[in-house]
Amino acid sequence: MVVLSPATAENWRDIARVRPLESQSEWVAEPTYYLCLSAYDGLWRSCAVRTEDGTTVGHVMWAVDPDDDSHWIGGLVIDAERQGEGLGRATVEALLTLWEREEPSLSGTEYREAALSVSAGNEVALGLYRSLGFIETGELSDDEIVLRRPRP
Incomplete structure (x- = not known):
């Protein structure tokens, strides 16, 4: 349903055009911030985040925590005009699949656990991540709830 393509000199402008819903502005930044x-x-x-026809519909970023080698998801933004189509779910699933298939060749770190953080008031995102098997840990990261999911 979606294809993840690394941000490059050729596609960053398409990513920068992605806009979240206005009501999400307290929880996510503009993609240009994440690109920086x-x-x-x-x-x-x-x-x-692109559809199979090549249309850029979102942004997501990832990193490996050097302290515990967990793979973090951040900066997930789906364009306001494309929300409600299951693209956020498909993006997380695509990233998890990428790590399962490609690590450690991507980062040099074996994939054992996915992690992310969410604002407590962002019930839609919390519901999505819980439905994908992420569990609240009691940790906080920059005042956000941390959820983790072990590799299946």
Whole structure:
């Protein structure tokens, strides 16, 4: 349903055009912020979320935590015009599948556990991640609830 493509000089403008719903602005940043994190922070890797016909419909980034080698998902934004189509779920599933098939060749780290953080008030995202097998750990990251999912 979706294809993840690393952010590049050729596709970053398409990613930058993605806009979340206005009501989501308290929980997610504009994709340009996430692109900058990936380009300059040295930890995160941004990806375009594309449909099978090549249309860019979102952004997601991932990183490996150097402290515990968990694989983190961040910056998941699906364009407002394409929400409600299952693209957020498909994006998370595609990323988990990528790690299961490709690691450790992508990051040099074996994939054992996925992690992410969500604002407590973001019930839609919490519901999505719980339905995908993520479990709250009691940890907080920047005032957000941390959820983890062991590799099946």
